[in-house]
Amino acid sequence: MTGPALASLLPLTVAIPLGGAVTAPLLARVSSRLPVIVSVAALAGSAVVLVLEAPQVFGGRMIAHYMGHWTPVRGQVLGIAFAADPFGLMLALAAAVIGAVLMLYTLSELGGLGPRELGGYACLFQLLIAAVIGAALTADLFNLFVWFEVAALSSYGLAGFFLERPIALEAAFKILVLTTLASFAVFIGAGLLYAETGALNFAQLHDSLTGHVTTPDAIALGLLVAGFGTKAGLVPFHGWLPDVHTAAPGPVNALFSAIMDSLGILAIARIVFQVFGVASTPALGLLMTLGLISALLGAIMALAQDDLKRLLAYDTISQVGIIVVGLAAGNLAGVAGAVYHLVNHALFKALLFLAAGAIVHRTGLTKLSDMGGLARHMPVVAGAFVLAVVSIAGVPPFNGYVSLSLIHQGLQQDHEMVPYVLTLTAQVITIAALGRAAWLAFFRRRPPDYEWREQLRPGMVTGFASLGACCVAFGVAGPLVLGRLMAPAASGLLHPARYARAVLSGSAQLPVARIPFDYVSPAELISVAASLVLAAGLAWGYLRTREPRLIRGLQAMHTGSVNDYAAYAAAGTLAAIAVLSLA
Amino acid sequence: MIVVNYLAAVALLCIGLYAVLTRRNMIKIVMGLSLMEASTYLFMISLAYRAGSTAPVLLSPPPGQSAASLVHGHVADPVLQNFCLTAVVIGVAVTAVFLSVVVRIAQHYRTLDTDKVREMRG
Numbered sequence: 197m198t199g200p201a202l203a204s205l206l207p208l209t210v211a212i213p214l215g216g217a218v219t220a221p222l223l224a225r226v227s228s229r230l231p232v233i234v235s236v237a238a239l240a241g242s243a244v245v246l247v248l249e250a251p252q253v254f255g256g257r258m259i260a261h262y263m264g265h266w267t268p269v270r271g272q273v274l275g276i277a278f279a280a281d282p283f284g285l286m287l288a289l290a291a292a293v294i295g296a297v298l299m300l301y302t303l304s305e306l307g308g309l310g311p312r313e314l315g316g317y318a319c320l321f322q323l324l325i326a327a328v329i330g331a332a333l334t335a336d337l338f339n340l341f342v343w344f345e346v347a348a349l350s351s352y353g354l355a356g357f358f359l360e361r362p363i364a365l366e367a368a369f370k371i372l373v374l375t376t377l378a379s380f381a382v383f384i385g386a387g388l389l390y391a392e393t394g395a396l397n398f399a400q401l402h403d404s405l406t407g408h409v410t411t412p413d414a415i416a417l418g419l420l421v422a423g424f425g426t427k428a429g430l431v432p433f434h435g436w437l438p439d440v441h442t443a444a445p446g447p448v449n450a451l452f453s454a455i456m457d458s459l460g461i462l463a464i465a466r467i468v469f470q471v472f473g474v475a476s477t478p479a480l481g482l483l484m485t486l487g488l489i490s491a492l493l494g495a496i497m498a499l500a501q502d503d504l505k506r507l508l509a510y511d512t513i514s515q516v517g518i519i520v521v522g523l524a525a526g527n528l529a530g531v532a533g534a535v536y537h538l539v540n541h542a543l544f545k546a547l548l549f550l551a552a553g554a555i556v557h558r559t560g561l562t563k564l565s566d567m568g569g570l571a572r573h574m575p576v577v578a579g580a581f582v583l584a585v586v587s588i589a590g591v592p593p594f595n596g597y598v599s600l601s602l603i604h605q606g607l608q609q610d611h612e613m614v615p616y617v618l619t620l621t622a623q624v625i626t627i628a629a630l631g632r633a634a635w636l637a638f639f640r641r642r643p644p645d646y647e648w649r650e651q652l653r654p655g656m657v658t659g660f661a662s663l664g665a666c667c668v669a670f671g672v673a674g675p676l677v678l679g680r681l682m683a684p685a686a687s688g689l690l691h692p693a694r695y696a697r698a699v700l701s702g703s704a705q706l707p708v709a710r711i712p713f714d715y716v717s718p719a720e721l722i723s724v725a726a727s728l729v730l731a732a733g734l735a736w737g738y739l740r741t742r743e744p745r746l747i748r749g750l751q752a753m754h755t756g757s758v759n760d761y762a763a764y765a766a767a768g769t770l771a772a773i774a775v776l777s778l779a
Numbered sequence: 780m781i782v783v784n785y786l787a788a789v790a791l792l793c794i795g796l797y798a799v800l801t802r803r804n805m806i807k808i809v810m811g812l813s814l815m816e817a818s819t820y821l822f823m824i825s826l827a828y829r830a831g832s833t834a835p836v837l838l839s840p841p842p843g844q845s846a847a848s849l850v851h852g853h854v855a856d857p858v859l860q861n862f863c864l865t866a867v868v869i870g871v872a873v874t875a876v877f878l879s880v881v882v883r884i885a886q887h888y889r890t891l892d893t894d895k896v897r898e899m900r901g
Contacts, residue, residue, distance in 0.1 A: 349872060359883075366899060372877050373808060377799070377812075377815075387819075387859060390862075442899055443899075751900075754901050756897030756898070766800065
């Protein structure tokens with residue numbers, strides 16, 4: 197197909213799941229499972245359209261579509277533009293494909309729910325994925341805000357949807373307060389940028405911001421980073437994330453952690469790289485700081501958790517931190533590694549949360565201290581969990597190895613040794629936390645007096661198998677994936693002028709980026725081996741000692757009070773604004 | 780510049796944030812968030828204001844002005860006003876979800892004190 201024909205298909209990728217979301221509650225009147233089946237079809241349909249776009253976009257040719265054919269006049273776009281660059285297209289594709297797999301999984305795990313519940317669930321689920329796809333493709337700041345709000349509203353619904361555990365209500369209130377605060381930040385930030393530049397389109401914003409960033413622009417950038425940082429779960433805006441994940445069932449956790457968080461990171465990357473341009477602001481320093489704090493705090497808190505899902509949620513904060521560190525490295529290897537890790541995180545974190553959900557489904561247990569010896573009774577789940585853990589740990593040949601080595605390479609290239617060492621430290625603590633969880637849940641000896649509930653169903657096994665296969669494939673085919681998918685994505689982020697031209701003229705060619713990657717680099721293999729040994733020591737030591745004072749202090753900071761979490765977020769927002777406008 | 784508007788917007792924002800950070804009653808937190816929301820609307824509308832301008836309606840211009848002079852900038856910025864309209868609609872939806880969650884919490888926990896509804900911590 198030609199470029200314009202492909203471009204005119206772009207709105208379909210959002211329209212199909214939105215249509216599915218509208219019809220799902222209606223179809224629930226016919227049959228209780230029909231809404232879920234329709235959602236799988238809608239998300240797969242959206243993925244097919246995205247795949248059609250892929251050869252051209254990943255070949256380096258970005259394309260844009262103007263809603264209602266309001267084409268640009270003298271370099272000004274009045275309507276909303278949708279632009280497919282490799283970065284956005286990849287995240288949209290990941291959201292659609294993983295969403296379809298999660299929906300298939302839902303059909304098996306939650307298929308026994310009533311028609312009203314399944315209809316509403318399918319509706320909210322598709323709205324959230326449509327919002328992520330829309331946010332990934334839009335080239336308009338206010339449109340991005342609207343997608344942010346669509347994602348926020350559906351996440352409120354999903355967070356409070358399953359009331360079998362009443363803590364879901366508490367979690368829903370926390371996500372409501374913090375995300376509403378974040379939406380104010382994004383709203384004011386977008387308005388300030390518009391008032392300063394008279395533009396909402398990313399291309400026009402980029403053109404008027406290159407060279408001169410005024411103080412209101414810098415304040416707007418701070419507000420936008422803080423607002424989208426809340427969605428991504430960066431510390432100190434993270435208060436809602438562990439609670440929401442503790443309360444929700446497995447597929448919803450996987451949806452939030454794998455797909456919704458990437459909306460925040462995607463928006464931050466777009467705004468920092470493609471709107472503001474890398475060189476003009478001290479934003480990278482701010483991102484580096486936020487990323488390192490998130491990576492370390494998330495990993496330490498994960499080590500101390502007893503609730504399995506809460507542990508995985510804190511690990512999400514840590515992984516998001518690592519991704520942001522990669523972005524903040526600001527060079528080709530670092531950014532490509534960050535984008536790679538974003539996709540990898542979506543895969544292995546979805547797998548981990550589904551495994552945790554399957555344990556709840558099978559035994560009704562949520563706490564690690566109650567579990568033990570589950571590997572003998574649930575070999576599929578244990579296999580999936582261990583596969584995901586070794587992927588996160590960065591063991592070759594699994595996917596985490598490739599993305600983490602790229603991020604390390606990016607940090608070393610610019611001689612950022614302090615971030616490099618801190619990233620490795622976070623990595624060691626992460627491996628220890630997840631290794632401890634795997635040991636306690638699956639391999640520790642414990643009398644098998646479980647109260648067995650429901651069996652694993654075929655859809656659940658399909659979910660584990662497909663996500664696990666992706667984890668392996670993205671690792672084994674690392675150099676191929678890097679060259680074909682991740683290098684164009686990083687090139688798009690680091691050449692904002694080309695992206696701007698694509699948005700304003702309908703299409704543009706990206707320069708080809710070559711990222712050297714040595715699969716068997718001795719330094720990287722040694723660092724993986726060393727972190728595994730250190731992590732084993734740390735986990736063994738932690739299982740044997742009382743809580744260290746540092747961990748108790750950090751736990752005391754997470755008071756569970758929404759007022760405190762809002763205070764952390766407000767302070768973080770002010771600090772971000774101060775750093776960016778004074779620097 | 781309409782300094783008073785900006786000062787009022789900042790004051791409203793601070794009052795709302797104060798309520799969110801210090802009040803334990805969930806209804807008061809929702810009210811604080813509504814105040815903050817109102818302050819963002821006031822801020823946007825004030826950003827849209829141009830000295831001596833009228834509403835962005837080109838039909839039947841006010842005395843002394845023609846449609847052409849309105850096109851050349853003697854109107855308030857309609858885009859920022861549209862921002863507010865969109866955000867008002869979203870805000871209504873969010874407040875509705877908010878209050879329904881608060882009602883469910885009140886039904887279940889028999890309290891609205893955020894300090895008593897914090898089972899998840901650490």
